Amino acid sequence: MRLYLVNPSNPLVSIVNFEESRWNRYRVWKPLSLMVLAGLTPSEWKIQIIDENLGAPDYAALPRPDLVGITAFTSQANRAYEVAAHFRGLGVPVVMGGIHATMCREEAMERVDALVTGEAEGIWPGVLEDALNGRLQHRYDGGLADIKDVPMARHDLLNRGYACGAIQTTRGCPLNCSFCSVTAFNGAHYRQRPVADVVRELRMISEKYVLVVDDNLVGTRREHVARAKDLFRAMAHADLGKKWFAQASINFADDEELLALAAKAGCVGVFIGFESPTPEGLREIGKKFNIQKDRDIHESVRRIQRHGILVAGSFIIGLDTDEPGVGKLIAETARRHGVDNLNALFLTPLPGTRLWDLMKSEDRIALDAFPGDWKYFTLTFPVAQYKNLSLEDIIQEMITCDWSFYSIRRILCRVWSSIWQRRKPLVSLVGNFSYRKNLRLNRKSYADFQSYVKTHVST
Structure with a gap:
């Protein structure tokens, strides 16, 4: 068969x-x-x-x-x-x-x-x-699977053409942000695979670089962090020779022992969702977690970087609290935070999220000729109607944000900082120029998108 x-x-x-x-x-x-x-x-x-x-x-x-x-x-x-x-x-x-x-x-x-x-x-x-x-x-x-019984992935079936391997160690995210469908699909309960299984599977991956696809690698509670430490200890002890990237919340920066173990286990970068440069924006999307305990974001980022780990930061453009000038504000906020890479995305109502329910009830989903229009729901196109920004405005805000953060001067400054601080300068260089290269492609994509909207979407 x-x-x-x-x-x-x-x-x-x-x-x-x-x-x-x-x-x-x-x-x-x-x-x-x-x-x-x-x-x-x-x-x-x-x-x-x-x-x-x-x-x-x-x-x-x-x-x-x-x-x-x-x-x-x-x-x-x-x-x-x-x-x-x-x-x-x-x-x-x-x-x-x-x-x-x-x-x-x-x-x-x-x-x-x-x-x-x-x-x-x-x-x-x-x-x-x-x-x-x-x-x-x-x-x-299927519901929610017991991932303690999930077998090893067949990495041997896709062993060519990729720079990075992939593995999952946990599922579920307790944060339940309004724009994210992870909680609706994988649940809020934080589930972990056995540490020994993760290490065994990592040995099967041929690529040197590995993406840990967990939505929140270290979780949010003390017992979650303790398990992450056990995992990192086991990875370091196995001496796998892997370099890996992961997604985590900003609390990744709160435990020096966790950071030291992550670096020893091969962590070279972490992707963190900062989402908004303002407290009002964070409250809008239900991510007050980022501003609890009067957190100093810049110091949190530096604490991670001092362990030789790069920080990529994600922000969203198009919140109801966003006003003209938000693109430049995000670029400047990312620069002040000191992140090594910026990933700015358009606020996108995905099916199954609270944001979808809200925007649908308010008739704010601009592209709704489904299934054809689903191809634009990549988070890289403004598919909704935004409170304070027109279609032309929000695209220009994104362009301003990206070109400001990824100017040649700022890229060179970040790479030099990585060299000076012995923080994976080659990885930083690749990441920054990869983003910059695609900015030119994005301009054409935006022009084609605007043409499509004007032709197919009634206003």
Whole structure:
């Protein structure tokens, strides 16, 4: 039996266009969820994982499969349906899962043979058994999996074309920000894989650099941090030779022992969501966690960096509290915080979030010709109506923010600072020039987007 597991692409996301920028190779990670499902698949299935981020194959030239499984974020949904339609036209049953299928069930169920909602690990073997016996059901509800029983991902199935490997050690995030669908999909309960399993899987990854895809690596509570320390100790003791990046909250900076252990275990960078330069903005999105205890953000960032760990900061443009000038304010705030990289995104209402419910109730979702318009829900296009910023205004704010932070002078200053402080200057250089290279591509994308909105969206 032949099984294809497909991660669809989105041609509007410039970072996957390797031909346009060789730096993009360092910003694409493997579809880990498909690799985990492959690890759960019985040996009678011949598995091929197809990651369209490396280029979509000629499906017509491939051997006909017996079953196709597709995962998709919201921005991949339209392409996912195209792939599904191709295989269904050949009489091949298609199963779709992932966060978009879970949040937009009725839409997805109209376009595939079987739908898997929630986390699929607990029910995937049953789906395959039903497929083998010709009794595939129309819907399977996975809920939340017990990740203590999740097997090793099949890293061997995707061992070429990537600069970074990928691994997951925890699921769930207790912060529940209004714009984020993680809590709705993975729950607020913080779940951890056994430390020994994580170390064993890291040994299986061929790449030197690894992205830890956890939404919040160290959690928010004392017991979460204690577990993270145990993990880092085990990684350091195993002497894996890996360099890794992770996502965490700003409390990552609060424990010197945690930082020292992370650095010893190979941490070279951490991605932190600062989200807004103002307390009002943080309160709007439900992320007061960042300003608790009168936190000094700059000092927190420096504390992380003193351990040789780079800090990438994420901010959002388009909050109701944002006014003209917010782009420059974010760039200056990021500079004052001292972050090594800035990732500014447009406020995007994703299905399943409180933000979606609010904006939908207020008729503020500007692009709503679904499923076609899902391709713009990448967080890099302003798909909503914003309180104090017009379409032209918010795009200009983003351009101002990005070009201010990623000017050649400021990039060189940050790289020099990394050299002076012995803080991964090569990684800093790659990250900064990767972002800057794509800024030129973004200008054309914004122009095309504005043209599309003017043509297709009624005002």
